[in-house]
Amino acid sequence: MHIALTKTIHTDFNLGDNLLLERLKADDRKVFTMLFEYYYTGLVIFADRYMHDTELAEDIVQSVFVRLWENRHAIKSSSIRYYLANSVKNNCIDVVRKKETQGKYVQRQMNQTTDHGEDFWAESELKHMIETAISDLPPRCREIFILSRYEGLKSHEIAEKLQLSQRTVENQITKALKILRKELKDYLFNFFLTF
């Protein structure tokens, strides 16, 4: 149910792309701000997979937005989402290559990042997907999963905190993962499977 909702939101935004692009070309700064707020954090995380350096990832994404505004009249792409993701990706690859020629990066890191493909979610999309799915978990299972994934606690720390055995905690996390994986299958993994 909630998944269907997510999909609708996502598609609506894509459908609105033509209109948004039109507004952008008409120098509408509000649309620029809106796009920035919607996509910025997601793109930083996307860039960080290539860069392994959040500060540098932020610099790259900021430059991409600067160029989005500067080149707004020349944009041919019909999808802003695709345009942004692609620009960020190309910039990252350029920078990584430059660093590689300076011997700062090893080839291995490049290979690791290629299999992420075009996988990129805006923060609100990811938040909506994951948090609605988590709220559907059985209470105990949810509590443990949140302690593990949101508060970054290790299984034995959670076990101590909740007076449970470590085995039970591991079981609950496993159970949560299994449920979430099924719930989010179509959304989180479609990129991966088509890559």
Place this chain on the structure above:
Amino acid sequence: MGENISNYELLFVKEIEGNLSVSEKAELEEWLREPQNRIVYEEQKKLWTSVDDLRKMKTIDKKKALKKVEARLFGRFSIHPIKRMERAAAILFIPLLLSTLWMFYNSYPSGTIKNETVYNTIEIPSGTRSSFTLPDGTFVYLNAGSTLKYPVVFGEDDRHVELNGEAWFEVKKDNLHPFIVSTSDINIKVLGTSFNCSAYAYDTKIETALVEGKVEISGKNGKNSFLMEPGELAVFSKQVKTIEKTRTNLDKYIAWKSGKLMFRDDPMDKVIEKLDRWYNVEFQVDDPEILNYTYSATFSGESLDQVLKMLSLSAPISFQFLPRERLDDKEYGVQIIKLTKK
């Protein structure tokens, strides 16, 4: 089958947390040989990192980033109309007072390693600026906190100098002996021209502004070279290792050599950095928000106190001179100025 997956998924949690025993690791690897299992494993990992991603996204300061981007695109942020008028007045009432420049000439021979080359090093401390002429007749004006190293006698092939900081060059024309300025990351090759180069070691950028003639910019190894035309600005980013060339008004890049301090939509951190060097003081900023303001003004010969007053009129900032610390040797430490949000 269901039982099997469950057992394996447990291993996944252990693996992530680094609690996998040797036999469990072997068990996991064995299990992963099945392509079907491999997919489950990758999906699991994907899910795990997606939750991590979401957590990281929440820690990113989106507002600050947007302000930075807006500053780059649209310049200063809205300043109240009245304050804007006050600022205009500040620019209009520039006293045509050329500050007396005194020279700190620290010339000494150093290094006789190769070819018996003897170098001069000219060091200009913060708070002063200085001009001089090199052995080939090239005029150099060195900005505060900068160092220029050059051979007492230029080599047979070229005229090579090393710059750390900011300098204005009016290079004597000599087609047979190119004039080369080395900075930490790039080289600028000149035939005969006037240009400004700002290459402070602690800066993230190296800026070259070409006013006249032609220069060629290249990496330290001489590769990736390109030519600049008059009126162009080349900005090298030390972080990203790329250079961007734009055509822009170069006034603010060369104003300093006429004793003017010029800001054009410059972010406050740049403004502070320049004032640091210009007046040999230090700033203490309480609220990082201040660094997001941008500022435009021209000063010519104003005292630091006057400049700061002007600054506090056009941005919501107040300033305070902190008492100077007395050092052991009876001298006073550098003046520190505290900036706070109004």
